[in-house]
Amino acid sequence: MSSKMNTDNLLFPTPEGLYCPIGDFHIDPVRPVQRALITHGHSDHARAGHGAVLASRETLEIMRIRMGEGFCRTEQVAMPGETIDIAGVRVSFHPAGHVLGSCQIRVEHAGTRIVASGDYKRSLDPTCAAFEPVACDVFITEATFGLPVFRHPDPLGEIRKLLASLAQFPDRTHFVGAYALGKAQRVIALLRQAGYDKPVYMHGALVRLCEFYQAEGIDLGELRVAVEEEKADFRGAVVVGPPSAFSGVWMRRFADPLPAFASGWMMVRQRARQRGVELPLVISDHCDWPELTATIRDIMPGEVWVTHGREEALVRWCELQGIAARPLHLVGYEDEGDA
Amino acid sequence: MKAFSTLLDRLVLTPGRNAKLKLLTDYFRTVPDPDRGYALAAIAGTLDVPHVKPKMLRELVLERMDEVLFRYSYDYVGDLAETISLVWDNEQDPPERLSEPSLGSVIESLNGAGRTAVRGLVRDLLNALDPSGRYAFLKLATGAMRVGVSKRLAVQALAALGERDANEIEALWHGLSPPYRSLFDWIEGRADRPELKSPAIFHPVMLANPVEEGDLDDLDPSHYAAEWKWDGIRIQLTRKGSLARIFSRSGEDISASFPDVLDAITFEGTVDGELLVGGTFRSNGAARPFSDLQQRLNRKGVTARTMEEFPAFVRAYDLLFAGNEDMRPAPFLERRQALQHVIGAADPLRFDLSPLVGFNSWDELDRLRSAPPDPVIEGVMLKKLDSAYQAGRMKGPWFKWKRDPHNIDAVLIYAQRGHGKRSSFYSDFTFGVWTEGPEGDQLVPVGKAYFGFTDEELKVLDRFVRNNTVDRFGPVRVLKATKEEGFVVEVAFEGLNRSNRHKSGVAMRFPRISRLRTDKRPADADRLETLKAMLPRAE
Missing domain, CATH: 1.10.3260.10 (DNA ligase, ATP-dependent, N-terminal domain)
Structure with missing residues (x-):
């Protein structure tokens, strides 16, 4: 068991993000730094302009797709499970089950092990490698859905709701709002898993990421772009697009659209109502409450640090279980867009 | 489940x-x-x-x-x-x-x-x-089911189930109780029309169409009777044996809010009328404005004091049943005579008869309509003398001809996105008028409107919102609105009440955006004083 002194010296929050002074690197920094270790490709974790970037091969590819060549000066691939030495600090990447390429980062020095999990989930997702529990002294967990109200249902059951609605309203375009990286591909993969074999239309913002997923061997079936000029008949079609397209002029081309939204937030009715969602689909790429608490029980770390989300409830739960825990106040991470 | x-x-x-x-x-x-x-x-x-x-x-x-x-x-x-x-x-x-x-x-x-x-x-x-x-x-x-479905909509869904008439279903429905097996059996054609156990039921009401341009041109004024249109709420009173009920226009049982009226229903039958607060003609009283009636609406119970301060009465329009006799197929004049008889024998403090308005030409009626003798009148009703009492809104037998709605020019202040089909448009607007503030003239919000404009006009409004947002609070966009820059709209509304809940001190009834005034500068919009002058005089 490490002392609090050791762990705090190894990794602590700074305005740029989580910082390791011994190895002189940041994890998921929100501002440009010399050396960045990136857990996954969501824009609040992966930003352009760093010196050196260490991340999984898939995350580096995703960053290139989203930010273009030259998103950093030098890049290095972290192979899953491989240990890399950075100025005496031993670093390794392990699957986090969040989106394609997402990893937890394990940082070890002088016998003290900290795992920064980034964003993660435990439920089955055919579009990315599953979360691996990694033994550690300190487990840094997200708490996006860190309240007992979040118990996400079986995602396939949610997709069946979409299919039922398509059968009931065959003339309405079913527009599914889904974050461009990870959620959109998962929704499409789930549709295929549920036996939906018609073409799925996608917003232009999704094209390159979907192509990348397919190139990585994830079968998404036939995809078509919902092109602006084309006056195609979208009646009864499924169109997947980023949530921001809900309020944009892009939506107007569809006949009597039925807005659906794939997100863990859809658990709470008021959230759906505020966004004008008619068909909420509770599909999350973050842990729900039972997964968060089960993960902490699985790993049984000496201490839990809780970041972005509803820290206080998870800290309270740890207290009740006799596990040391505290909130870690990191700034700059969205708690909504990608959930 | x-x-x-x-x-x-x-x-x-x-x-x-x-x-x-x-x-x-x-x-x-x-x-x-x-x-x-x-x-x-x-x-x-x-x-x-x-x-x-x-x-x-x-x-x-x-x-x-x-x-x-x-x-x-x-x-x-x-x-x-x-x-x-x-x-x-x-x-x-x-x-x-x-x-x-x-x-x-x-x-x-x-x-x-x-x-x-x-x-x-x-x-x-x-x-x-x-x-x-x-x-x-x-x-x-917990008794808190709220799903945004009116009774009428539920009835229409039932009607679609077996091609039955929605009005007939509605009439039956009020006399049956859950789980309505006999109703479903009948709708789906497996059984005869159910017999009603409780006779004090709601009968769907007859509604009027508004008079529109040219509607009256080919109609003979001598075929119609006119009545004032009173600004209360339309209700239906019914009594059968010891059971009396007061229903709202949509069939909601509101008896509990009006025990003063309920107890006074001594006649058997069903009467259509306007519920008002104040005193009857027969007691030399006067009806009071709608805002007074509001003190009595949507309350589960009512105190003796409230009943004394805001006494309710009914101004009768029509008679559906006289005792057991169904009067609905009878012509208006015949029903009216029977109604006169019923009301004449009823409590003079709680019931009076809606007076007829004499007129010889449409022009004359138009003049009367525009300058009614009582502030609680919102127009006239036209009823064809030979018309039967038919549920629903048919064009021809009944018309409503309201006073012209009030209009003001206001400036758009906030906008929010709409719902459903309109979720990609900014279609919900808060508008304001000018008033003297500590630092000169400022806009004070006086209402919200989300309809009245055409689809084309909505596009214009939406574009304005997107290009002229100066701030945001959650889903609400704050719009550019200065004396020189901003968007002026003409707002039409049916009435104006005093309000302590609104900063402006006024609350509009049924406001809608009737015209886009792109020809006007915000500085030309109306002032709060103009609006306040339209308020009904205080008692």
Whole structure:
């Protein structure tokens, strides 16, 4: 068991993000730094302009797709499970089950092990490698859905709701709002898993990421772009697009659209109502409450640090279980867009 | 329960009327009795179950979870039933039965349970249901079901089930009780029309169309009677034996709010009229403005003091039943004569007859309509002398001819996105007029409107919002609105009340955006003083 002194010296929050002074690197920094270790490709974790970037091969590819060549000066691939030495600090990447390429980062020095999990989930997702529990002294967990109200249902059951609605309203375009990286591909993969074999239309913002997923061997079936000029008949079609397209002029081309939204937030009715969602689909790429608490029980770390989300409830739960825990106040991470 | 909770989840979030109808009709078609009948009652608010107190629900949930974690959860969700439906962990106490209870069995067991058994029953049900089922059950059990479905819509969904007439269903429905097996049997053609046990039922009312340009040109004024259109609420009174009822225009039983009127219904039959506050003609009294009537509306009970300060009475328009005799097929004049007789014998403090307005030409009536003799008149009604009393809104037999609506020019201040079809447009607007502030003239909000404009005009408004947003608060956009820059609209409204709740001190009734005034500068918009001058005089 490490002392609090050791762990705090190894990794602590700074305005740029989580910082390791011994190895002189940041994890998921929100501002440009010399050396960045990136857990996954969501824009609040992966930003352009760093010196050196260490991340999984898939995350580096995703960053290139989203930010273009030259998103950093030098890049290095972290192979899953491989240990890399950075100025005496031993670093390794392990699957986090969040989106394609997402990893937890394990940082070890002088016998003290900290795992920064980034964003993660435990439920089955055919579009990315599953979360691996990694033994550690300190487990840094997200708490996006860190309240007992979040118990996400079986995602396939949610997709069946979409299919039922398509059968009931065959003339309405079913527009599914889904974050461009990870959620959109998962929704499409789930549709295929549920036996939906018609073409799925996608917003232009999704094209390159979907192509990348397919190139990585994830079968998404036939995809078509919902092109602006084309006056195609979208009646009864499924169109997947980023949530921001809900309020944009892009939506107007569809006949009597039925807005659906794939997100863990859809658990709470008021959230759906505020966004004008008619068909909420509770599909999350973050842990729900039972997964968060089960993960902490699985790993049984000496201490839990809780970041972005509803820290206080998870800290309270740890207290009740006799596990040391505290909130870690990191700034700059969205708690909504990608959930 | 699953089908019912799924229906509720969809209805709550579905803004479109046709989509709602489809959801309801599909549900009624696929779900067996008695579940669908109970669902109908739950949605339409006619279901009577013993209410479960929030305090007990809170105790039940705290048996199984930490109070602090519950508080965090409740703070976040903001609705007790929804919070409990989500945090309830049935893994702790796995249900004995594997199959989900049906809606019918849930309601029957609630009704059958004694006071002491309720707690255990609620716990068992929460264990046996999924989160959406728990939510539906808790809303039922706390009597807080709100799904945005009017009775009329529910009736239309029923009508679509077996091609029956919605008015006929509505008339029957009010005399039957959940789970309405005989009603469904009849609608679906398996049985005869059900016989009603309780005769004091609501009969769908006859409605009028507004007079539009050219409507009267080919009509002979001598074929019509005119009456003032009083600014109260349209109601129906009915009495059969010892049972008397007061229904709103939509069939809602509002008897409990008006015991003063209810007790005065001594005649047998059914009368159509306007509920007003103030004194009858027969007692040399005067009707008071709508804002006074509002003191009596939407209240479960009423105090003696309120009844004294705001006495209610009925100004009778029509007679549907005289005793047992159905007067509806009779012509207007004949019904009117019979009504005169009934009202003449009724309590003069609570009932009077809506007077007829004499006129010889449409022009003359137009003049009368524009300058009525009483401030509580909002126009005239035209009724064809030989017309029968027919439920619904037919064009021809009855017209309403309102005073011209009030108009002002106002400046758009805030905008929000609409719902459903309009979710990609900024279509909900808050507008204001000028008033003297500490630093010169400022805009004060006087109302909100989200219709009145055409689709083309909506595009213009939407474009303005997108290009002229100066700030945002959550979903609300703050628009550019200075003396020189901004968007002026003409707002039409039906009336104006004093209001302590609004900063401006006035509240509009039925405001809508009647014209876009792109020809006007914001500086040309109206002032609050102009609006205040339109307020009805204080007593």
